[in-house]
């Protein structure tokens with residue numbers, strides 16, 4: 001496998017690089033740039049930035065052109081993601097439910113009117129989405145969910161609770177999985193709904209994360225009425241749609257670029273971190289070996305990502321191999337962030353805003369945030385179950 005860019009890919013890479021250089025938000029990444037601090041400020045900022053990406057032709061690169069995308073290949077999308085991370089563009093996390101999960105799910109499974117109504121507003125940053133899957137007693141075992149969706153005439157009446165719903169407070173819409181037939185077997189009788197978050201009967205209670213940020217929420221549904229036409233696929237066949245969404249989520253493939261950029265940032269920080277008389281952490285042979293190992297692992301991950309992309313281009317659907325990547329990057333991410341605190345010392349634990357914080361508290365925040373990586377989008381244990389049975393063919 002040749003990982004060098006073809007001439008066309010190289011010119012695409014240059015196009016992306018030049019556009020990002022010219023169009024990143026003014027002052028972004030430079031000292032003094034007033035970063036959005038609260039989730040509400042962040043979403044407002046990212047809505048604007050998403051619009052700029054859309055106007056520049058850099059949103060929904062692999063979505064069909066008829067829905068506002070650019071209709072280009074997966075490899076070009078990877079190249080764009082690499083350039084975006086290299087330029088350290090804004091982390092688009094609050095947009096990601098819409099762009100990474102809802103869009104691809106609707107493109108694959110949505111009714112024509114749903115594609116026409118919802119896809120462009122996602123790409124333009126006009127509508128933010130949240131994902132209402134997990135419940136207090138249904139996470140890894142999602143099929144045990146209990147939120148009820150009773151079909152009454154041409155509406156579905158929803159009652160129940162979701163939890164860990166990221167960005168529910170900022171979201172305009174929600175992809176919601178409900179039990180529409182309580183008599184049916186666990187994986188049957190579920191329905192996948194598109195719910196307007198302004199519907200009467202929805203209440204949201206924020207949860208604070210250990211990073212101090214508040215992205216998660218509990219969401220309560222009390223006689224919330226959803227038109228039957230907002231069902232994706234068929235009533236009672238929601239599990240099939242859930243599988244599509246989860247496959248897209250686990251196969252998401254730009255993490256290698258982020259990790260490689262973080263390893264480079266750590267190398268730079270080690271060169272600035274004092275270690276004894278006139279030396280820095282980067283002079284320590286043990287630190288050098290660790291950093292070199294991380295850089296190699298990030299490179300291995302890039303190769304795996306490109307190999308998976310080839311499979312995806314051939315088959316059109318992300319396969320269970322996405323689980324190997326998910327386990328690899330999430331655990332590597334944690335190792336890199338833990339090592340950063342060891343290498344950079346106590347001031348790496350000082351949070352952002354304090355003048356003594358290394359890289360304005362980036363490492364302190366990232367070490368805490370990286371704990372989540374082995375939980376969301378399927379825990380490491382669950383991914384290993386998938387790898388053992390569906391990739392390696394081991395018995396249950």
Ligand SMILES: Cc1cc2nc3c(=O)[nH]c(=O)nc-3n(C[C@H](O)[C@H](O)[C@H](O)COP(=O)(O)OP(=O)(O)OC[C@H]3O[C@@H](n4cnc5c(N)ncnc54)[C@H](O)[C@@H]3O)c2cc1C
Pocket residue numbers: 130131132133134135136137138139140141163164165166167372373375376377378379380381382385
């Ligand atoms: C940062 C973050 C954002 C999230 N955002 C959202 C969101 O927007 N929307 C949403 O719906 N959900 C969201 N989640 C929830 C996430 O999907 C769940 O946390 C995840 O599915 C695990 O479920 P759980 O927390 O209920 O843990 P459980 O499923 O209860 O698991 C507890 C432990 O048991 C292990 N375990 C469970 N089953 C097995 C098994 N069969 N074999 C071996 N071990 C097993 C798990 O690995 C874990 O260690 C988010 C989570 C995080 C961390």
